[in-house]
Amino acid sequence: MTQAPATAPGAAAPAPAPPAPARPWYRDPAWYQAYGVYVAVGALLLFNALITDRFLTTDNLTTQLVQVAPIVIVALGMALVIGTEGVDLSVGSAMALAAALLPLYLGYGLVPALVLALLAGAVTGLVNGVLVSVAGLQPIVATLALFVGGRGLALVLADGQLKQIINPDLLSLGTASLLGVPVVVLIAAGLALAVAFLVARTTFGRQIVAIGGNRKAAVLAGLPVKRVLTGVYILCGTFAALAGILATARLTASDPSSLGTLMELSAITAVVVGGTPLSGGSVRVLGTVAGAVLMQLLRATLVKHDLPDSTAQIAQAAIIVAAVYVARERRSR
Amino acid sequence: MAPPEAATPGAGPPVLQAAGVGKRFPGVVALDDVSFDLRAGEVHALVGENGAGKSTLIKVLTGVHRPDAGELRLAGEPVRFQRPFEAQQAGVSTIYQEVNLVPLMSVARNVFLGREPRNRLRLIDFPRMNREAAELLDGFGVRVDPRRPLHTLGLGTQQMVALARAVSVQARVVVMDEPTSSLEPREVETLFRVIEELRARDVAVVYVSHRMDELYRICDRVTVLRDGRHIHTGPLKGLERMRLVSMMLGRDMAEVRRDGVTGFAADGHDAARTPVLTADGLTRRHQLDGVSLSLHAGEVLGLGGLLGSGRSETAKALAGGLALDSGEVTVAGKVLRRITPAAAIEAGISMLPEDRKAEGIVPGLSVRENIVLAALPRLSRAGIVSRARQDRVVEIFMKRLRIKASSPEQKVGELSGGNQQKVLLARWLCLEPRVLLLDEPTRGIDVGAKAEVQGLIDELAGEGLAVLLISSDIEELIEGADRIVVLRSGAPAGELAGDAVTEPALLEVLADSAPTPRPAEEAEPR
Amino acid sequence: MNAPRPAEPTAASATADPKAAPAPLSDAPSVRAGTEEPSGRERLLGLVQRQGVLAVLLAVILVASLLYPSFASLDNARGVTAQASFLAIVALGMTLVIITGGIDLSVGSVFALGGVLAAWASQWGLLPALLVPLLVCGAIGLVNGLLIGRAGLAPFIVTLATLLGARGLLLAFTDEGATTYLVPKGSAFAWLGGGTVWGFIIPVLIALALFGVGGLVLQRTSFGQGLFAVGGSSDAATLMGLPVARTKVLVYTLSGLLAGLAGALNAARLTSGVTILGVGMELDAISAVVIGGTLLIGGAGSVSGTLWGVLLLAVIQNLINQIGSLNSSYQSVVSGGFLVVVVVAQRYLARGRRST
Amino acid sequence: ASGCSKSETADTSKGDATAGAQATQPADTSGKGCTLETYGAPKLDLKNAVVGFSQSEKEANPFRIAETQSIKDEAAKIGVKKLLTTNAQSQLPKQISDIQDMLAQGAEFLIVAPLNSDGLEPAFKAAAAKKVPVLTVDRKVNAEACKDYLSFLGSDFVEQGKRAADAMIEATGGKGQVAILLGASGNNVTTDRTKGFVDRVEEKAPDLKIVAQQTGEFARDKGQQVMEQLIQSKPGITGVYAENDEMGLGAITALKANGKKPGEDVKIVSVDGTRNAVQALAKGEMNAVIESNPRFGPLAFATAKKFYADESIPENVLITDREYDQDNAEKSLGGAY
Numbered sequence A: 001m002t003q004a005p006a007t008a009p010g011a012a013a014p015a016p017a018p019p020a021p022a023r024p025w026y027r028d029p030a031w032y033q034a035y036g037v038y039v040a041v042g043a044l045l046l047f048n049a050l051i052t053d054r055f056l057t058t059d060n061l062t063t064q065l066v067q068v069a070p071i072v073i074v075a076l077g078m079a080l081v082i083g084t085e086g087v088d089l090s091v092g093s094a095m096a097l098a099a100a101l102l103p104l105y106l107g108y109g110l111v112p113a114l115v116l117a118l119l120a121g122a123v124t125g126l127v128n129g130v131l132v133s134v135a136g137l138q139p140i141v142a143t144l145a146l147f148v149g150g151r152g153l154a155l156v157l158a159d160g161q162l163k164q165i166i167n168p169d170l171l172s173l174g175t176a177s178l179l180g181v182p183v184v185v186l187i188a189a190g191l192a193l194a195v196a197f198l199v200a201r202t203t204f205g206r207q208i209v210a211i212g213g214n215r216k217a218a219v220l221a222g223l224p225v226k227r228v229l230t231g232v233y234i235l236c237g238t239f240a241a242l243a244g245i246l247a248t249a250r251l252t253a254s255d256p257s258s259l260g261t262l263m264e265l266s267a268i269t270a271v272v273v274g275g276t277p278l279s280g281g282s283v284r285v286l287g288t289v290a291g292a293v294l295m296q297l298l299r300a301t302l303v304k305h306d307l308p309d310s311t312a313q314i315a316q317a318a319i320i321v322a323a324v325y326v327a328r329e330r331r332s333r
Numbered sequence B: 001m002a003p004p005e006a007a008t009p010g011a012g013p014p015v016l017q018a019a020g021v022g023k024r025f026p027g028v029v030a031l032d033d034v035s036f037d038l039r040a041g042e043v044h045a046l047v048g049e050n051g052a053g054k055s056t057l058i059k060v061l062t063g064v065h066r067p068d069a070g071e072l073r074l075a076g077e078p079v080r081f082q083r084p085f086e087a088q089q090a091g092v093s094t095i096y097q098e099v100n101l102v103p104l105m106s107v108a109r110n111v112f113l114g115r116e117p118r119n120r121l122r123l124i125d126f127p128r129m130n131r132e133a134a135e136l137l138d139g140f141g142v143r144v145d146p147r148r149p150l151h152t153l154g155l156g157t158q159q160m161v162a163l164a165r166a167v168s169v170q171a172r173v174v175v176m177d178e179p180t181s182s183l184e185p186r187e188v189e190t191l192f193r194v195i196e197e198l199r200a201r202d203v204a205v206v207y208v209s210h211r212m213d214e215l216y217r218i219c220d221r222v223t224v225l226r227d228g229r230h231i232h233t234g235p236l237k238g239l240e241r242m243r244l245v246s247m248m249l250g251r252d253m254a255e256v257r258r259d260g261v262t263g264f265a266a267d268g269h270d271a272a273r274t275p276v277l278t279a280d281g282l283t284r285r286h287q288l289d290g291v292s293l294s295l296h297a298g299e300v301l302g303l304g305g306l307l308g309s310g311r312s313e314t315a316k317a318l319a320g321g322l323a324l325d326s327g328e329v330t331v332a333g334k335v336l337r338r339i340t341p342a343a344a345i346e347a348g349i350s351m352l353p354e355d356r357k358a359e360g361i362v363p364g365l366s367v368r369e370n371i372v373l374a375a376l377p378r379l380s381r382a383g384i385v386s387r388a389r390q391d392r393v394v395e396i397f398m399k400r401l402r403i404k405a406s407s408p409e410q411k412v413g414e415l416s417g418g419n420q421q422k423v424l425l426a427r428w429l430c431l432e433p434r435v436l437l438l439d440e441p442t443r444g445i446d447v448g449a450k451a452e453v454q455g456l457i458d459e460l461a462g463e464g465l466a467v468l469l470i471s472s473d474i475e476e477l478i479e480g481a482d483r484i485v486v487l488r489s490g491a492p493a494g495e496l497a498g499d500a501v502t503e504p505a506l507l508e509v510l511a512d513s514a515p516t517p518r519p520a521e522e523a524e525p526r
Numbered sequence C: 001m002n003a004p005r006p007a008e009p010t011a012a013s014a015t016a017d018p019k020a021a022p023a024p025l026s027d028a029p030s031v032r033a034g035t036e037e038p039s040g041r042e043r044l045l046g047l048v049q050r051q052g053v054l055a056v057l058l059a060v061i062l063v064a065s066l067l068y069p070s071f072a073s074l075d076n077a078r079g080v081t082a083q084a085s086f087l088a089i090v091a092l093g094m095t096l097v098i099i100t101g102g103i104d105l106s107v108g109s110v111f112a113l114g115g116v117l118a119a120w121a122s123q124w125g126l127l128p129a130l131l132v133p134l135l136v137c138g139a140i141g142l143v144n145g146l147l148i149g150r151a152g153l154a155p156f157i158v159t160l161a162t163l164l165g166a167r168g169l170l171l172a173f174t175d176e177g178a179t180t181y182l183v184p185k186g187s188a189f190a191w192l193g194g195g196t197v198w199g200f201i202i203p204v205l206i207a208l209a210l211f212g213v214g215g216l217v218l219q220r221t222s223f224g225q226g227l228f229a230v231g232g233s234s235d236a237a238t239l240m241g242l243p244v245a246r247t248k249v250l251v252y253t254l255s256g257l258l259a260g261l262a263g264a265l266n267a268a269r270l271t272s273g274v275t276i277l278g279v280g281m282e283l284d285a286i287s288a289v290v291i292g293g294t295l296l297i298g299g300a301g302s303v304s305g306t307l308w309g310v311l312l313l314a315v316i317q318n319l320i321n322q323i324g325s326l327n328s329s330y331q332s333v334v335s336g337g338f339l340v341v342v343v344v345a346q347r348y349l350a351r352g353r354r355s356t
Numbered sequence D: 001a002s003g004c005s006k007s008e009t010a011d012t013s014k015g016d017a018t019a020g021a022q023a024t025q026p027a028d029t030s031g032k033g034c035t036l037e038t039y040g041a042p043k044l045d046l047k048n049a050v051v052g053f054s055q056s057e058k059e060a061n062p063f064r065i066a067e068t069q070s071i072k073d074e075a076a077k078i079g080v081k082k083l084l085t086t087n088a089q090s091q092l093p094k095q096i097s098d099i100q101d102m103l104a105q106g107a108e109f110l111i112v113a114p115l116n117s118d119g120l121e122p123a124f125k126a127a128a129a130k131k132v133p134v135l136t137v138d139r140k141v142n143a144e145a146c147k148d149y150l151s152f153l154g155s156d157f158v159e160q161g162k163r164a165a166d167a168m169i170e171a172t173g174g175k176g177q178v179a180i181l182l183g184a185s186g187n188n189v190t191t192d193r194t195k196g197f198v199d200r201v202e203e204k205a206p207d208l209k210i211v212a213q214q215t216g217e218f219a220r221d222k223g224q225q226v227m228e229q230l231i232q233s234k235p236g237i238t239g240v241y242a243e244n245d246e247m248g249l250g251a252i253t254a255l256k257a258n259g260k261k262p263g264e265d266v267k268i269v270s271v272d273g274t275r276n277a278v279q280a281l282a283k284g285e286m287n288a289v290i291e292s293n294p295r296f297g298p299l300a301f302a303t304a305k306k307f308y309a310d311e312s313i314p315e316n317v318l319i320t321d322r323e324y325d326q327d328n329a330e331k332s333l334g335g336a337y
Ligand SMILES: Nc1ncnc2c1ncn2[C@@H]1O[C@H](COP(=O)(O)OP(=O)(O)OP(=O)(O)O)[C@@H](O)[C@H]1O
Pocket: A332, B025, B026, B028, B029, B030, B048, B049, B050, B051, B052, B053, B054, B055, B056, B057, B097, B413, B414, B415, B416, B417, B418, B419, B444, B446
C-alpha cells in the first residue's frame, strides 16, 4: 500500500472543515515525524531501566554520553553536509589524519599540535568541497577518494604505528570533567548548540538549507553556492578532526589504523534517524543528537545483555528501519 | 477542421463525473463538496483564482490525489483511481500544470514513455520511435530532433511535447491544466486546432486557463471554483465576461467593471534620458547573436519574439545566469566585468526566472524564507539573520502582493502556482533593484492577481525602476510596454516605440521572423 | 563569488562545446533526415564523451603494457577478468538501482551471505546451490524494494540497515563465523565457479552474458526506459502513469538477486562459503558505476560504462601490484588519487552531456 | 624429532638482540613430509629466484609490520633476485588476484600469509599450474599440504587460547567472572582463540564463569568501549581475556578511567606479544601475554632452502610461542615486537 492516508477515503469529512483538521496527536503522522526519535530514546531508556541491571546510574549514563560524544560531533558536521544534499564518506579518514598528526607535533606543544590536527580536518574538507563545488563531482564519489586515500595517508604519516600518548594536557582532555560533566560531553553539547544557532539564525545556515532545497534557484538568487558548499565540507572535516582528537585523548593512544572506521555510517545513521532527509533542504540538529544517542543506547543495550554479534547486527538493522519508517514523510495524496 | 455544430456543445453523455468531492491538505481545504461533470465531445473550462482548487480537482480526477470525500464516476460507473497509471488505463490523459516530463530523457522517449513501439523481438524500435515522434511533433509545429534531451528545449516547446504525448494516446478524456501559459500565439493556434480535432472525435476536454479570450474561443461550458467550492457550471456562450470574473473573484460586477481587467494604466511612463542598463552585442554560440538593448529608468521595455527566439537567454545573460562568449553590459555607467548572479544583484539587477519550479522556488522552505532568500546578507548583521527585519519585509510584501498562504511559515511547495509566482516576485522586489527583468511574470496567474502584478509593474516603473518585460501574452506586452524589442534567432529583429507599439505592428514583425525554425543541432542545453 | 566565470553547475554544463551537445542519451542509432549530418570529428567526440571511461581504460592499458611487459600477457588478462567478474555482476544490479536515483549499500553483505548459503546448499547439488542464495538474497532485495518503493523510505538508510541485517544473518548462520561450509570438490557447482573456457573462468562468461541482457533490458525495453524515467523525475514518472513503486521494488530485488548470484558463483570458485567476504564491496560497486558515467542522482547511465568501470578498477589494482613493493598505506593513497583523477577526467570528457 | 628444528634458534629467555626469533616445535612426524619430488616442483636456486610474498592485511598493526619486515629483511639477507610483495588489504578476492598477479610477474616461490583459512583455492590452483611452491605462514589453510601448498609455518591459535586460559586460571585462582573481548566476527583467528579458551576453562576451572563475549574487532578503541560498558553492567568481572593485545590495552585504559586497577582488580590476559603489551605487563597492569610470533622471515627461507636441498618438509612447522608473564616481561621486552 502506498502511504495510506490517515483519513480513509470516502470517510465523511465535515463539510465546512476547520482549517487544521483536529486529530489526536497519537494519530497524526506529522507528530511522529517530529518527535519519533525522542520517543524512541525515551522508550529505550525506559526499557533499560526496567530490564537492564545498573542502567540508570550516573556512572553508566555518563559512560554512554562520553562514548557518543565523538559520534555526535561528526554527525553534526554530517548533518550540515546532508542539508546541502551531499554526503561525506571521508569523516573517518579525517579522524585518523588528526589522530596521526597529534603525536608528531606534540613535541612543539599541545596547542600547535591541536591546531595542526584540526587544520588537517579542514584541509580534507577543503579538498572534498572543491571537488564537489568546483569540479562538480557527486558528493559520494568526491568524498570516496579521501575515504580510501585519507586513511592511507594517515598511516603513512604514522608509519603504520599506533603511538601511545603521554602528554598529560592532551590526556586530561579525555578524562577531565567540569562540574561532574566530562569535558568531551560539554564540547559536544556546546557544538550542538552552536550548530543549531548556525542553522537557524545565520545567513550561512539558511543558505545551506536553500542550496540543498533547490540548487538552481540558489544560484540564480545570487547565493555564493560554491563558497557555502566548500565551507560546509570544511566544517564537516574540522568537526571530524575534533572528534578524532577527543577520541585519541580518551584512548590515550593515536591509532590511525582503526580510529573512526565505519564512522561515516554511524554519523549518517544518526542524522537520518534524527529526521534530516537525505534529499537535503533541511537540517535537524537536535534530532541528529537524539539519533546518535538512540543508536548508542541500542549498542549499549546489546552489549550489556551480551547478545552475539549476529543478533546485535540484526537488531540494529531492525531498529534503524523502524525509526525511519515511523518518522517517514507521508505524502498526502 | 470545421468545428461541429455550435448548437450542441457538450450534449454527449457524461464521461467523467465528480460528485461531492472533498480534499484537505494540512491547514487547507483545497476542495469542499465539489461536483463536476464532463460530457463527451465538449470542451469544459475550469476557472477560478489562484489557489481556487483547479489543479487539485484535476489531480483528484486523474488519480494523483485520493479524495477525502465524494466519488468519481467514469461513464456512470463509480471508480477509484489508486494512481495516475489507472486513470490513464481508463482513458484519462492529462497535461499537468507544471510540465511533468523527464528532463534528461530524449524528446521521443518522453513522448512514448511506457508505450514504446517494439520490433519483432519485442524490443524497442528506436528508429521507428524517433521517426514517429518527429512526425507527431511536426503536426504540432515543433521541429526538433527527437533525440535531443528534453531539458535542452525551452519551456514552451516542452509544453508542446507534453501536449503531443497526452493527445497521441487514444484517450476518452484529455485534461489540460494551463497548457497555454508558456505558449506563443502561433502554438496556441496549433493547440486550438488540436482541441477541435479532439472535439470532433467526441473526446471530452477539460481546459484550465487564466486567459479569458481563450476560454471564449474554444470552450463550451464552464465551471467556476472559488476557495475550493463549486460556484457555477453552465454554458459559456452568453455568459458575460465581467460576470464570469466576478464569480471567480467573489466580488460584484460593478466593482470588477470599475477596476478593469488589465492592470496597466493607459498612458506610458516618463523614461529618463540616460539608460540605466545597456547591453551591447551579447553573444553566446548558437543562442544569442549580438543582442543589444538599452533600458531606461522608469520605462517598461518589452522583449518580443517567438518561442526559442532567445528572450529568456537574454534575460538570463543579463542576470549572470548564463555565461556569454562576448558582449558588454553597463549598469549606471559602470561596465560589469564578470557577470555572475551575485554581481548582477550587487549592480541592482533582479531577474524573475521563467521556470519557477526548477529555477525559482525552494519548495521545502517557508514563504518567509523564500522571500528573503536573496536578501539574506542585507537582513543580517555579522552573518546573523535578524528575524524582526525579516518579518517586516515579509509582512510588507505578503500584503502588497496579496500572497495567499496560511501563514508566512507555510511551505512554498504547498502554495498554488500563482501564489508561488508572487512569492518569487517578492523575493526580487525586496532587493530594491534598479533593473527588474521579468520573464513571463504573469504566467499562470489568475485575472485578479494578473491585474495586480501588471499594476505593480506600472507602479514600479513609475517609481523609476527600469523593467524588462518578457511575455508570451501579446496583449500584455502591447499594453504594458513603452517600447518593444523583437528578437529572432537570438538576434534583434526590430524595435517598436511610441505609437508604433500596437498589436498589428508587433504581429507583423513577429510574422517576418516566423518561418525559419532553427536547425535543431544548434541548440544548446541550458 | 570569485569564480572565473559564472560557472555555476547550470552554466558550467552549458559552456561546453555545443557542437557535441546533442549526443543522445540513449544509444539511439543513425541521424534522422532533416538534421545536419555530424562530421567525423564530431562523431568521435561524441563517442569519447559517451564512453569516456573506455577511453581512460584503453589509455591506462596502453601505458601499462608499455611499462610492464608482464601486464600485457594473456595470463594477466585472465586473472584480471576473473577478479572483475564478480564485482561486475554486483555492479550491474547497482547500475540499475542508481539509474532509478537510488543506491544499494547492502550488496556487499548480500554477496557474502549468498556465498555462504550456496556453499551450504551445494551438498544437495547444483540446483539448490543456486536456488537457495537466489531466493534468500532476492527476498532481501525485495524487502529493500518494498521499504523504498512502497513505504517511501530513503534508499541509503534502508540498504544501510540491510547491510547490517544481512551480515547478522550470515553470522547467525555460521555460528558467529565459526563454521565454513565447503563446496564438494568436483561437483557441478564447483565446476561452475572454477571451470574455464580458453582459460577464462565461467563466471566471466556469465558476467558478460548478464551485461548483454542487462544492456538490452535497460536500453530496449519499457522496463528499462521506466528506470530512466523514475530516476530522471520520480514525480513526472508517476504522473505519466508509470508504475513507479513497482519499478523500484523490482530493481532492488534484481540487485539483491545479482549480488546473491555473484556470491554463489564466487563460493563455487573458492569452493567454500567464506564468511569474511564483501566488506566494502558496495563502495567498489558504486565507484565502478559512477566511473562508468552513470549519474548518482539518477536518470542517466549505461551498463557498458559500468563494465568499463569495473575493468578500470581491476586494472588499476593490477597495475599497483605491477609497480611492486608499494607499502600498503601508499597503495590506499594511490587508489584514492587514481579515483579522483579518473572521475574528474571522466567528468570533463563528458561534461557537454550533463546538467545538474 | 626430525632434523627440521633449527639449530640457530635463539634461546628465548635471553633478552638480547637475537631475542624474538622463532623457534619450532618438534615436528609432527606422522605426515610423510614433503620433498621436491613429491611436490613436483622444479629445482631452484633461491639466490637467483623471484620470490613473492602475499600479505593479508594492511601493515597497520605491529604483527603485520613485523611479519612483512622480517620477510623483506631475510630476503635481502639471502640475496634473492627479486622479492615481490603485495597486500590484500583484508580483501580475500584481492589476495587471490595478488597471488595471480605475482605469478604473472614470474614469481617462482611464494610465501603467503592467508587472510582466511578457506577460499584461497583458485590461487593455489594457479600456482600449482605453474609448479610454483607455496609456503603458508601464520594462518593454516584448509587444503592439502604438499599438494595445494607446500607446508604451513605458524602458531596454533587454538593452543594460544588454551594457554591464555591456563594463564587466566592461574591469575584468578580459577574462580570469578571473565569477559572475552573477541576479535573480528567471522574470522578464523577469533574462532580458534575463543574455542581454545572456552574449552580449557570449561575443562579445568568450572568455577570461572564466562559472563560476556563481545567483539572488540581487534581494535583498541572498540575494546575500550566494550570494556566501559561491561564495567557498568557487570561490576563483578574479575578477569578479561583479550584475543589480541590491542583490545587488552583498550580494556586497561577503560579500567583505569573508571578507577579500577588493571592487573589486580581485574586480571588481564591477551595474545600477541607486542611491545606495548609486554610493557604493560612489566608495569603489572596485565597478567599474561601469550605470544604469537610474526617473524617468519628466517624460518620461511630456511624451510625453502631445505626444500630445495631435497630435504623433506613436514606438513606443519609449528613454532613455539613464548609466554610473557609479569616476572619475565622486563627482560623479554627486547623480544617483543
Ligand atoms: N500538496 C499540497 N499540500 C498542501 N496544500 C496544497 C497542496 N496542493 C495544493 N494545496 C493547496 O490547495 C489549494 C488549491 O491549490 P490548487 O493548486 O488546486 O490551485 P489552482 O486553482 O490550481 O491555482 P493556480 O491557478 O494558481 O494553479 C491551495 O491553497 C494550495 O495551497
